[in-house]
Amino acid sequence: MVRFENVGLRYGMGQEVLRDLTFRIEPQSFQFLTGPSGAGKTSLLKLLFLSLRPTRGLISIFGRDTSTLDGDGLSALRRRIGIVFQDFRLLDHMTTYENVSLPLRIMGRDENTYRAEVVELLQWVGLGHRMWALPPVLSGGEKQRAAIARAVIARPHLLLADEPTGNVDPSLGKRLLHLFQELNRSGTSIVIATHDIALMDQFDARRLVLHGGRLHLYD
Template sequence: MIRFENVGLRYGMGPEVLRDVSLHISPRSFQFLTGPSGAGKTSLLRLLFMTLKPTRGSITVFGKDIATISSREMPMLRRRIGVVFQDFRLLDHMTTYQNVALPLRVRGKEEATYRAEVEELLHWVGLGERMHVLPPVLSGGEKQRAAIARALIDQPEILLADEPTGNVDPPLARRLLRLFGELNRSGTAVVIATHDLTLMDQINARRMILDQGRLDVYD
């Protein structure tokens, strides 16, 4: 589904943030991405989501080299990827329900076809009583859960999550991890960036360790 070959990344004229990164994300796979702060995990996720292009090397997503993908093709490819970044990116003028339903609306689906599904997912992540409030009213943990629900609602082929349990308590973190596991078993490849070793110990999954811009992979 995704392949990196000797990828390097730098910002401007600065030093390389990522160096000679090679990896592949297979269908239905589950992997953790870990490493110290500043190692480049968020940059790697942005490359996976195609909001950055590498300085060197090649990245292939769904069989397409991103260096040659047209601007018209890019949104269609991104719709096949669910993403949860640390800044949440919720729209403050929309309710929690509307934020979570947004990917389905963008695809032109009628609300009657997805209302029950959105409400069920919101209840599952503990936001059943908060679905009609606006994001500024939500706590950090609630915003995190809303962002996760929005990423999951369209059953993406790949889910990328940057510290998805960083703002929730341990019981909810375990519950969210079970949700990621269920999504994976239904066919979605999952990539979770996390510092939480306890979280990683709960699932027997591949570990990708990023340190000083270099990636080691342990199956």
């Protein structure tokens, strides 16, 4: 599903923040991405989401060499990827329900075909009573859960999550990880960036460890 070959990334004229990354993400796989603060986890997620291009090397996603794609081609691939950003990126003028259902609207689905699905997911993540609230009145944890619900509602082929449990209590964090596991069992490949070792220890998953700009793999 994803292949990196000798990938390097630098910002401007500075030193490479990621270098010589060579790894694969297989279909229906589950992995944690971890490492110390500043190791480059968010930068790697941006490369996976195709919002950054590498300075060098090859990135292939869904069998396509991303260096050969134009803007429309990159957008088409991104529609198969779900992502949870640390800053949530909810649209303030839309309700929680509208934010979560947005990927389905973009796909062209009629609301009658997905309304019950969105409501059920919002109830499952504890936002059933907040579905008509606007993001500015939500707490940090509620925004986090809304962003996660939006990322998973369309059942993407690849899900990327940057510290998805950082603003919720441990019990809810574990529950959200189980949601990702269920999505994984239905066929989605998962990459979760986190520094929470205790949480990772509760799940049997591959670990991608960034240190000094290089990636180490632990199955």
